Amino acid sequence: MTTYNEDSIRSLDWKEHIRLRPGMYIGKLGDGSAYDDGIYVLLKExxxxxxxxxxMGAGKTIDITVTExxxxxxxxxxxxxxxxxxxxxSKINTGGKYDSKAFQKSVGLNGVGTKAVNALSTQFTVQSYxxxxxxxxxxxxxxxxxxxxxxxxxRNGTAVTFCPDETIFKxxxxxxxxxxxxxxxxVFLNSGLTINFNGKKFVSQHGLKDLLERNIDPESMRYPIIHLKGDDIEIAMTHGQQYxxxxxxxxxxxHTTQGGTHQAAFREAVVKTIREFYKKDFDASDIRASIIxxxxxxxxxxxxxSQTKTKLGSQSVGPEGxxxxTFVNDFVKKxxxxxxxKEPTTAEALLKRILQSERERKDIAGIKKLANERAKKASLHNRKLRDCKIHFGDKxxxxxxxxLFITEGDSASGSITKSRDVMTQAVFSLRGKPLNCFGLTKKVVYExxxxxxxQHALNIEDGLEGLRYNNIVIATDADVDGMHIRLLMMTFFLQFFPDLVKAGHVYILQTPLFRVRNKKETIYCYSDEERVNAIKKLGGKPEITRFKGLGEISPSEFGQFIGEDMRLEPVILTKENKLPQVLEYYMGKNTPDRQKHIVENLRVEIDREEELIQAAV
Incomplete structure (x- = not known):
C-alpha cells in the first residue's frame, strides 16, 4: 500500500489548480473544431x-481581433x-460582480472566468484606461x-490580449x-451594441427576430416571425419545413446551448397557449413539430x-421573484x-402547419410502433452499437x-472499438452504403x-433534449466509396435532423493518409504537403505507408488518432448554404448537371509530388 500521511496532502494555488483541472473551469479543451471548445470559452469569458x-450603460462599442x-x-x-x-x-473571488447593485443581471458571477483565461494563456495582458x-x-x-x-x-475602457497555451490546447x-x-x-441580445470583429461590423436592430432571420431560409418559413418583447424577456418563433x-x-x-428551465418552460407555454387559442387539444408534438x-x-x-453555463438550473428569476x-408561462400566454x-393570417398559417404535422404523425404511426418495438428488442443485443459508459446527459x-463514431464495415469499427476510450467513446457500424434518403419523408427513418x-442509439426521435453523445463523428475511408458514404450520412442528418448539425454536434473524422517513419521517429501525415515535409525532416530514405482504409490502421496506432490529438472537421451550416438547394444539387436526380460541373471544373495536377518536394527543399 502507498503511504498516506501529512506529506500526501497538497494545497494548490489558484493558477496551479486551474492548469491541473482546466475542465472544471472551461469544460472540454479541444482544438477549436467544436463550437464549445475551450478556446472559445476563453474568448467568451x-x-x-x-x-x-x-x-450597465458604459460603452457602446467593442473591438475584437482574432488571429491564429x-x-x-x-x-x-x-x-x-x-x-x-x-x-x-489573478485573485479568485475578486471582482466587481459580487456587488449586486453594480451588476444586477450579469452572466459571470463567481469571479473565476478571467482568472482561468490568465492561467491558461502563455501570454496575458490586461490594460485599463x-x-x-x-x-x-x-x-x-x-x-x-x-x-x-x-x-x-x-478613451476609458479595458483591453485584454491573450494567447492560449498550446501545451493545453493542442x-x-x-x-x-x-x-x-x-x-x-x-449583438442580437444587446440592441444598440456595435462589435467590430477583424474589420467587420456587427450590429442588430431587431434582436431575436434578426437571429431567426439569419438562421432560416426565408422560403422555408410558414408564416412571418412572431416577435414579442417584455420586461426581462424576449421571444421569437416561426414554423419551417424541417423535421x-x-x-x-x-x-x-x-447562450444556453443545452437549454434549461427557461427553454423547457417556453416549449410548455407555446403548447398550452396554442391549445387554448384554437380551443383544441392538439398533440404537443404536432404543435412543436418544425418549430424554430x-x-x-x-x-x-x-x-x-456548470462553470461553462450551457444549461440553466435556476428555478426562480430572482430572490423574491x-x-x-411561471414567469415564462405568464408572458407567453398573454x-x-x-x-x-391581432394577426389572423398568421394564426391560419400556424393552424395549417399543425394539422399537416398531425397528418404526417398519424401516417407513420403504425410503422413507427413496429419499428420502435424492433429497435427495443435489438437494443438488448445491438451488434451495430458498441456503447460507452458515460453519456451526454449525465452529470x-x-x-x-x-x-459516437459512425463507421463503415466491421474492419474499421473493429480498429476503433479496440482502441477507443470505453468511458466516453461509442461505435456504430454501418453495413455497406446507407440509403440515399434525399426527398423521402421521415417514414423512411422507421422503415x-x-x-x-x-436514431435510437442517438436518442433523438423526440428532439435533442435526450441526445446521448455530444459529438457524432462520421468516420469513413479516405477513398471514393468512403466519401460517398460520408455524403449519404450527412444527407440523412441534414434531411431529418438539421438541428443536430446546426447545434454543432456533427463532425468528419480526419485520419492520416500516410505514415512516414525511420528507426527513431514516426510521423503521421494528413496531406501530401505534410508527407513531403516529414520526408524532409527524417532525411535519408524513410519507410512510407499509404493508408487507404481505416481497417488498415492497427488498433494501437488508431488510439493516437481518436485521443487528445484527434482531428475533427465540423459540419457547419450557414444561411448562405441554402439547405434544400444544396441537397437537391448534390443528392438529387440531376445527374447531367453534376456531370457537367465535374467536367468543367476537373483539374489535372501533373508532377505535383515533384513540385512539393522541390518547394520543401
Whole structure:
C-alpha cells in the first residue's frame, strides 16, 4: 500500500489548480473544431465582461481581433479601477460582480472566468484606461511578468490580449465561423451594441427576430416571425419545413446551448397557449413539430449547471421573484395569444402547419410502433452499437467528451472499438452504403432498420433534449466509396435532423493518409504537403505507408488518432448554404448537371509530388 500521511496532502494555488483541472473551469479543451471548445470559452469569458459594461450603460462599442493564436478585446466602458487591475485577473473571488447593485443581471458571477483565461494563456495582458491614466499588467501562465502605470490620452475602457497555451490546447486554431456566430448572438441580445470583429461590423436592430432571420431560409418559413418583447424577456418563433424542433435560448446574454428551465418552460407555454387559442387539444408534438424558436430572459443570480453555463438550473428569476416556469408561462400566454388574435393570417398559417404535422404523425404511426418495438428488442443485443459508459446527459465532468463514431464495415469499427476510450467513446457500424434518403419523408427513418437503430442509439426521435453523445463523428475511408458514404450520412442528418448539425454536434473524422517513419521517429501525415515535409525532416530514405482504409490502421496506432490529438472537421451550416438547394444539387436526380460541373471544373495536377518536394527543399 502507498503511504498516506501529512506529506500526501497538497494545497494548490489558484493558477496551479486551474492548469491541473482546466475542465472544471472551461469544460472540454479541444482544438477549436467544436463550437464549445475551450478556446472559445476563453474568448467568451473576456467578452462577457465587456458586455456587462455595455449593459450597465458604459460603452457602446467593442473591438475584437482574432488571429491564429492571439485574441484582443477592447471595450470603452468604465475601465477596471487602476488599483485593482492585477487583483481582478489573478485573485479568485475578486471582482466587481459580487456587488449586486453594480451588476444586477450579469452572466459571470463567481469571479473565476478571467482568472482561468490568465492561467491558461502563455501570454496575458490586461490594460485599463481610466481618466487619463493607464495601467498595464502582463502575465504568463498566471504569473505576473510586468506591471506599469502611466499617463494616456485614450478613451476609458479595458483591453485584454491573450494567447492560449498550446501545451493545453493542442494544435488549436480559431474557426472564424464559430467566432462570428458568438458575436452575432451578442449583438442580437444587446440592441444598440456595435462589435467590430477583424474589420467587420456587427450590429442588430431587431434582436431575436434578426437571429431567426439569419438562421432560416426565408422560403422555408410558414408564416412571418412572431416577435414579442417584455420586461426581462424576449421571444421569437416561426414554423419551417424541417423535421424536429430548433431552439436558441439565452440567459443574461449567455447562450444556453443545452437549454434549461427557461427553454423547457417556453416549449410548455407555446403548447398550452396554442391549445387554448384554437380551443383544441392538439398533440404537443404536432404543435412543436418544425418549430424554430428563440427565448432570452434576464434573471438575478442565475444558477447554471456548470462553470461553462450551457444549461440553466435556476428555478426562480430572482430572490423574491416568481419561478422561471411561471414567469415564462405568464408572458407567453398573454403576448402570444394577443398576437394571434391581432394577426389572423398568421394564426391560419400556424393552424395549417399543425394539422399537416398531425397528418404526417398519424401516417407513420403504425410503422413507427413496429419499428420502435424492433429497435427495443435489438437494443438488448445491438451488434451495430458498441456503447460507452458515460453519456451526454449525465452529470459527469466528462459528459462533453462523449462521442459516437459512425463507421463503415466491421474492419474499421473493429480498429476503433479496440482502441477507443470505453468511458466516453461509442461505435456504430454501418453495413455497406446507407440509403440515399434525399426527398423521402421521415417514414423512411422507421422503415430502414439501420436508420432506425441509429436514431435510437442517438436518442433523438423526440428532439435533442435526450441526445446521448455530444459529438457524432462520421468516420469513413479516405477513398471514393468512403466519401460517398460520408455524403449519404450527412444527407440523412441534414434531411431529418438539421438541428443536430446546426447545434454543432456533427463532425468528419480526419485520419492520416500516410505514415512516414525511420528507426527513431514516426510521423503521421494528413496531406501530401505534410508527407513531403516529414520526408524532409527524417532525411535519408524513410519507410512510407499509404493508408487507404481505416481497417488498415492497427488498433494501437488508431488510439493516437481518436485521443487528445484527434482531428475533427465540423459540419457547419450557414444561411448562405441554402439547405434544400444544396441537397437537391448534390443528392438529387440531376445527374447531367453534376456531370457537367465535374467536367468543367476537373483539374489535372501533373508532377505535383515533384513540385512539393522541390518547394520543401
Amino acid at each position: 473576456i467578452v462577457d465582461n465587456s458586455i456587462d459594461e455595455f449593459v 493564436n492571439k485574441v484582443s478585446v477592447r471595450d470603452y466602458g468604465r475601465g477596471i479601477p487602476l488599483g485593482s487591475v492585477v487583483d481582478v485577473v 481610466r481618466d487619463g491614466k493607464t495601467r498595464i499588467a502582463s502575465f504568463s501562465k498566471g504569473v505576473l511578468v510586468s506591471d506599469e502605470q502611466k499617463d494616456t490620452t485614450q 494544435h488549436y486554431k480559431y474557426r472564424i465561423e464559430f467566432v462570428e456566430n458568438m458575436i452575432w448572438n451578442y 424536429g424542433e430548433e431552439y436558441y435560448s439565452f440567459v443574461n446574454g449567455q 424558436g428563440a427565448i432570452a430572459i434576464k434573471v438575478q443570480e442565475p444558477v447554471f449547471e 416568481p419561478t422561471v416556469r 403576448a402570444l395569444d394577443d398576437y394571434l388574435h 459527469h465532468e466528462r459528459a462533453l467528451e462523449t462521442t 430502414n432498420e439501420e436508420f432506425n437503430l441509429l
